[in-house]
Amino acid sequence: MRWQLSALNRRRWQSFKQQRFGVAALWCFLAIFFTSLCANFLANDRPLLVIYKNSAYFPFLYDHPETTFGGELDIKPDWQDDYILNLIEKAGGKVFEAPIPFSYDTINYHRPAPAPPSSENWLGTDDQGRDVLARILYGLRTSILFGLTLTLGSSLIGITVGAIQGFYGGSIDLYGQRFLEVWSGLPILYLLIILSGLIDTGFWSLLVILLLFSWMPLVDLVRAEFLKAKNYEYVLAARAMGLQNHRVMIRHILPNALVATVTFMPFLLCGAITTLASLDFLGFGLPTGSPSLGELIAQGKHNLQAPWLGIAAFMTTSLLLILLVFIGGSVRDALDPRMVSKSTLPGQPS
Numbered sequence: 001m002r003w004q005l006s007a008l009n010r011r012r013w014q015s016f017k018q019q020r021f022g023v024a025a026l027w028c029f030l031a032i033f034f035t036s037l038c039a040n041f042l043a044n045d046r047p048l049l050v051i052y053k054n055s056a057y058f059p060f061l062y063d064h065p066e067t068t069f070g071g072e073l074d075i076k077p078d079w080q081d082d083y084i085l086n087l088i089e090k091a092g093g094k095v096f097e098a099p100i101p102f103s104y105d106t107i108n109y110h111r112p113a114p115a116p117p118s119s120e121n122w123l124g125t126d127d128q129g130r131d132v133l134a135r136i137l138y139g140l141r142t143s144i145l146f147g148l149t150l151t152l153g154s155s156l157i158g159i160t161v162g163a164i165q166g167f168y169g170g171s172i173d174l175y176g177q178r179f180l181e182v183w184s185g186l187p188i189l190y191l192l193i194i195l196s197g198l199i200d201t202g203f204w205s206l207l208v209i210l211l212l213f214s215w216m217p218l219v220d221l222v223r224a225e226f227l228k229a230k231n232y233e234y235v236l237a238a239r240a241m242g243l244q245n246h247r248v249m250i251r252h253i254l255p256n257a258l259v260a261t262v263t264f265m266p267f268l269l270c271g272a273i274t275t276l277a278s279l280d281f282l283g284f285g286l287p288t289g290s291p292s293l294g295e296l297i298a299q300g301k302h303n304l305q306a307p308w309l310g311i312a313a314f315m316t317t318s319l320l321l322i323l324l325v326f327i328g329g330s331v332r333d334a335l336d337p338r339m340v341s342k343s344t345l346p347g348q349p350s
Contacts, residue, residue: 015334022330025323032320036141043100043134046079052093060098069093080106102131104138104291114299114306124308126299132312138291140316146207147272151265153211154272158218159254159261165219166226167249173223180216188213196284206285210275217268218261225257259335266328270321277317293317 017023040060041048050057052069063076070087071077077084088095100122102108108121113129115121123132165173195209229235230253238248273293279285280294293316300310 012334016330019330019333021326022333025326025330029320029323029327032140032323033144036137036144039104039134039137039141042098043102043104043131043137044098045101045103045106047095047097049096050088050093051096052088053091080109100131100134100137102134104135105130105289106134114303114309116306117308123312124306126296126309127303127306132296132309135291135296136293136312136316139293139296140320142203142286142291143273143276143293143320146203146276147269150207150210150214150272151268153207154215154268155218155261155265157211157215159222159257161215162219162222163226163249163254163257166223167230167245167253169227180219183213184216186213192279193282193284196279200287201285202287206276206279210272214268214272214275218264221260221264222257225260226253229253229256263328263332263335266324266331270324270328273320273324 035042044060046059046063048058048060050059050069057064057068059077059079065074066072066077066084067074069077069084070091071084079085085095102121107113107129108115108125108131109129111118111121111125111129113125114127115125115129117124121131121133123136126132126135161176165176191213192209196206199205201209226249235248235252238252239245243251276285277292277294277297280290280292281298282294283298285294286292293313296309296313297317300306300313303309
């Protein structure tokens with residue numbers, strides 16, 4: 001059986017497509033995201049492909065020793081040195097490098113640090129001689145993946161807690177609200193700084209710490225929808241027919257609650273990326289040396305004599321957040337019943 005969208009969802013999709021800025025922002029965001037996922041192919045200090053003596057090698061996936069290409073030492077070759085490249089060329093081989101021959105941690109020893117933009121380093125280098133464009137590509141990948149994971153985890157916890165409070169009500173709702181009042185009153189930023197100072201922060205540990213607090217904004221939205229929808233006639237009829245509570249919640253009430261949740265998710269993603277950049281800027285985020293937008297912003301602050309650092313960090317972060325805000329606003333308008341009622345499906349009279 002072929003899966004199809006319902007009439008309401010088709011009208012919502014048509015309403016979203018009418019939001020030109022939102023559609024353009026969505027395509028731009030997807031292009032940036034998929035480009036960052038290909039960072040290893042676009043920015044790498046190791047060649048993507050080496051043809052040597054009628055054999056193909058992939059150094060960006062596996063570290064072949066120098067002896068593989070006619071060298072003398074059984075160690076990983078330094079592809080920034082011309083020694084191995086000359087050996088391969090003398091043997092009639094070919095080397096296919098990435099468009100940006102630098103990884104996020106590759107130091108360009110041939111230029112002073114920080115170096116301005118040039119044909120070798122398109123956006124210049126930072127104060128340690130690392131390519132700025134390569135660090136932006138890897139930093140975007142880390143920030144977006146971190147934000148998406150945190151948003152999905154927060155949505156799952158927030159929807160679950162809000163659904164339980166709104167559906168069962170009574171003492172569960174009462175004690176749940178008191179807990180949320182206490183938990184939301186904690187100084188989150190100071191707790192994050194303290195916790196990140198006590199443990200060795202990494203991608204997953206930082207994600208768990210932020211997940212402790214980022215689920216709360218969704219609880220009130222989902223709780224309100226469940227409090228309202230549980231008294232609808234079709235919900236009361238389903239319960240009277242003996243349908244189990246979890247089936248009533250998932251099948252009959254949750255679709256209504258997801259409308260407000262989906263509207264809020266782009267803004268949650270925006271907040272997650274901003275929080276990670278803020279922690280990295282303060283030095284309490286990802287480990288030192290990790291590609292990060294916040295770390296690049298901090299370098300721009302500390303190196304005012306190198307304006308390309310601050311400009312690149314500001315433009316990248318601003319563009320990413322602006323795109324997410326446009327997407328969130330368009331999704332909100334598309335799910336608004338007043339906007340959906342004004343849009344018509346193709347072939348239907350207006």
